[in-house]
Amino acid sequence: MKKFTILMSVAVLALSSGAASAAEKIRIATEGAYAPFNFVADDGSLQGFDVDIAKALCEKMKADCEIVKQEWDGMIPGLLAKKFDAIAASMSITAERKQKIDFSKKYYNTPAVIVARKDAKIAVDANGNPTDKGMKGLKIGVQRSTIHENYARAHFKDAEIVVYDSADNANLDLVNGRIDARMDDILALQEGVLKTEGGDDFKIFGKGFVGGELGEGVGIGVRKEDTKLRDAFSKAIQEIRADGTYKKINDKYFSFDAYGD
Template sequence: MTLTLAAAALAFATASASADSMKITIATEGAYAPFNFVADDGSLQGFDVDIAKALCAKIKAECTIIKQDWDGMIPGLLAKKYDAIVASMSITAERKQKIDFTGKYYNTPAVIVARKDSAIKIGADGHIDPASMKGLKIGAQRATIHENFARANFPGAEVVVYDTADNANLDLMSGRLDARIDDILALESGVLKQDGGADYQIFGKGWTGGILGDGAGIGVRKEDTKLRDALSQAILDIRADGTYKKINDKYFNFDVYGD
């Protein structure tokens, strides 16, 4: 009898620990449409949010999604304010020194958007001629791959950083910036599809890889390998069962997962 009770207690403890491990808090920014944004009713919405919910359902986790300013995203994870980041955070070598990532869940190019009458020139390779960016003010969100890329590739330009993409977009469209660098889909949503957006365009080819990273992944603490692996597998699973496509097609007219 004692052995039976002990076994039952062990089973209950194991089940409780398992249940606890399936309660996950996820952070997103809420200021990077169409990937994550705050809807009129105050709820967090967007591609990142829908993907997070689908992954939680796949791994049978009880998930809470919270809003976190971009600048504090990695510090908040390391301080255990939440367990994962689903906020269009690119997988880069620099970030991997501090945190770990799942496999990518999308990969879209970075581009430059400016007024159609901009003096920006395109080179023979289809990319922007860096010399034509000299003296221009380029807006980028602070502490992003896009800020790093602009500084590395357009040394003659002035890179102006912002706390949010929305604020950078506002300055572009009010004439306080000459150009914006960001993800193509974020700029389509935040500039080209806005009132007055017809005066702007994407210049040249987009960029991926290198300093821009290996696509957007889910950030977790280095010690949380089981969570990382479970979410990585769940990304593949929702790709395979059609869930990913349904979410993708809600926001985009092409497969944002990439090659």
């Protein structure tokens, strides 16, 4: 009986050890359609600021990570269904999302802006940003289930909010005149509209929006029960900020510190 008990204990320890090893393999989802944060390169690989940050965090955590592609609409459902373990896809930390999942500390925070043709008749307020009245009657393109959709619906009630499955499709309709304006992250619109062919015909209206429906910045999304993984990501974010890794990645994509205030 004693021998049997010892054998059972060894077996349990072996299984526990195996589970721990398996847990070190972390699957991280990104969209692959939101340049410069995440996109699919010509060779089919996932690239971008989100991807590089995720890889740097995994290196600090000494974790074996795999970056996988996931459509935006399925991000949170996929995480909850355990298709992957974390989200690194420019997902902002909001009260609404925190009801379903948890987040690491932020790893960047940039403003949302309105982009339209330079000759668009868009009025701005005393703070220099477009007003509800100034956007009245205009078609504003946003990506579905984003902070930008939530903000546009809350603040531009006299405009028509047109929802898209991807930022790329929304940008295409803006350039082709099927919508009047786009609301999105400033860096995403610079890359997706202003720096593209014909982008000289467009401009940013206003100084940009932060806070409220736009959240507290972008973090790594995890399941609520995965507190150790959340804390490991948060610690690694602090470490790459401190040792210069973050700055090296940041400067590869941006001319200013995307981390924000």
